[in-house]
Amino acid sequence: MKSPVLASGIVVAVPPVFEMPAEARDWIALLKPRVLTLVVFTAAIGMLVAPGHVNVVVAIAAMLCITMAAGAAGAINMWFDRDIDALMTRTAGRPIPAGRIKPGEALGFGVALAAASAGMMYLATNLAAAVTLVLSIAFYVFIYTMWLKRRTPQNIVIGGAAGAFPPLIGWAAVTGSITLMPLLMFAIIFFWTPPHFWALSLYACKDYARAGVPMLPVVAGAREARRQILIYTVLLLPISLLPWWLGYAGPIYGLCAAIFGLIYLATSIAILMDRQDASGISLTRDRPARIGFRVSMVYLFALFLSLGVDSIVGRLAG
Amino acid sequence: MEPFPPPLSPAEAAELKRRRRGRNIALLIVLVAVCVLFYALAIVKLAKA
Numbered sequence: 001m002k003s004p005v006l007a008s009g010i011v012v013a014v015p016p017v018f019e020m021p022a023e024a025r026d027w028i029a030l031l032k033p034r035v036l037t038l039v040v041f042t043a044a045i046g047m048l049v050a051p052g053h054v055n056v057v058v059a060i061a062a063m064l065c066i067t068m069a070a071g072a073a074g075a076i077n078m079w080f081d082r083d084i085d086a087l088m089t090r091t092a093g094r095p096i097p098a099g100r101i102k103p104g105e106a107l108g109f110g111v112a113l114a115a116a117s118a119g120m121m122y123l124a125t126n127l128a129a130a131v132t133l134v135l136s137i138a139f140y141v142f143i144y145t146m147w148l149k150r151r152t153p154q155n156i157v158i159g160g161a162a163g164a165f166p167p168l169i170g171w172a173a174v175t176g177s178i179t180l181m182p183l184l185m186f187a188i189i190f191f192w193t194p195p196h197f198w199a200l201s202l203y204a205c206k207d208y209a210r211a212g213v214p215m216l217p218v219v220a221g222a223r224e225a226r227r228q229i230l231i232y233t234v235l236l237l238p239i240s241l242l243p244w245w246l247g248y249a250g251p252i253y254g255l256c257a258a259i260f261g262l263i264y265l266a267t268s269i270a271i272l273m274d275r276q277d278a279s280g281i282s283l284t285r286d287r288p289a290r291i292g293f294r295v296s297m298v299y300l301f302a303l304f305l306s307l308g309v310d311s312i313v314g315r316l317a318g
Numbered sequence: 319m320e321p322f323p324p325p326l327s328p329a330e331a332a333e334l335k336r337r338r339r340g341r342n343i344a345l346l347i348v349l350v351a352v353c354v355l356f357y358a359l360a361i362v363k364l365a366k367a
Contacts, residue, residue: 020330023337024344055366057358064355124359 022105026095030078030106031071031113038300039070039166045304046170046185049249049311054125054174061124062173066166068117069133073140073162075110079103080145084211090204121173129173136165150212153219160193161186167304181248184239185307191236192300195229195268199293202226202271203286223280226272229292233268237261240303249307250314256306260299267295 043066047059054062078085078096086097095101114137122130144159164186171182201208201215202225208215217225240261244254270288277283326334 020333021337021341024340027344055362057355057362061355061359 022095022101026100027109029095030075030101030109032074032078035074035163036067036070038297039163040067041301042185042189042304043166043170045308046167046182047174048170048308049181049185050171050174052174058124058173062121062129062170065117065121065124065133066169068113068120069137069169070166072110072113072117073137075106075113076137076141077145079107079110080141081149082106084150084213087211088204088207090207121169125173126176128176128178129169132165132169132172132178136162136169139165151214153214153216155214156197156216157194160190160197163193164189180246181243184243184246184248185304187242188236188240188303189300191232191239192296195232195236196293196296196300198225198229198232199271199289199296202282202289203293221280222276222282226274226280226289230268230272233265237265243307250310252313253306253310256310257303260302260306264295264299267292 040063044063047054047062078094081091082096082103085091085094091097096103096106114134118130118134118137121133140159140162144155144162148155148159167185167189168178168182171185172178198216201217202222205215205217205222209218215225216228220228237258240257241254243249244251244257267288271292274286274288275283282289
């Protein structure tokens with residue numbers, strides 16, 4: 001393309017091709033809306049089970065702040081990971097690697113959302129909730145995305161804490177403090193995260209290997225990943241029962257946690273028993289892992305739902 | 319002299335218009351929602367005080 005010449009004789013440079021502005025849905029995609037669903041839900045349950053009362057407007061504002069913060073962290077993550085996202089089939093269609101949003105725009109969007117969410121959380125609720133919110137964003141961006149993700153197969157174990165913050169923030173928004181119960185909810189998500197992502201990484205192993213992300217199946221092999229999935233699921237079962245055991249939740253939750261936990265455990269055993277060759281490569285195209293990934297999402301949703309129902313029933317009865 | 323900026327084809331112009339319209343509507347919704355939320359929050363906080 002020739003550079004156009006203005007009437008004054010000055011030659012100006014123009015981009016070689018016309019770039020369409022991004023659509024609204026591309027900006028929404030930057031927020032990782034699928035991840036947001038579980039974040040919002042677990043945060044809502046954190047608020048629901050917290051002792052005390054909060055005005056519905058304040059509750060909506062707090063939920064919005066948590067959603068914005070999680071979305072902001074997702075946008076900054078997509079900005080940082082744009083190089084490896086372009087290499088993986090699962091993520092190549094994201095707005096930045098697909099060229100629909102410029103990296104700088106995504107970063108600015110994420111930082112602005114993060115700052116707005118923290119400020120609004122402080123104004124709407126209290127300092128404890130705002131500080132926890134900032135911590136969750138910082139943990140996801142700096143500890144998980146920038147530090148751990150590309151360096152260690154334990155990335156998702158430690159980094160999983162980032163996704164465990166929402167019920168903690170929800171609780172802090174209502175009470176202004178953090179006690180044992182929100183820490184138990186944190187622990188449940190913390191121990192749920194590794195088997196959830198390792199199930200995904202079992203069937204997306206080639207993608208992660210191509211991008212150089214040291215997920216457990218890439219570094220230690222599929223067989224070890226299946227073993228670790230089972231270990232974490234076994235650990236998760238008693239941890240999920242702790243709220244009932246310690247008296248923070250009633251029998252409805254206790255019963256649901258036991259049943260759901262056993263179902264999830266059976267899924268993990270199926271992953272371990274998957275037909276595989278000598279090197280551990282699945283002969284079923286990782287069918288149990290694909291099922292396990294979906295079951296893990298339903299499991300967490302159902303577990304927190306039962307916690308919420310138990311809390312409502314407890315309040316109505318008590 | 320080449321026209322500046324380069325002209326868009328009718329299809330590109332229509333697409334550009336559609337995208338700008340979508341973004342403007344989304345921004346309008348967000349701004350209105352934020353105004354309503356801040357107003358409601360202010361009322362709640364004042365009522366508490």
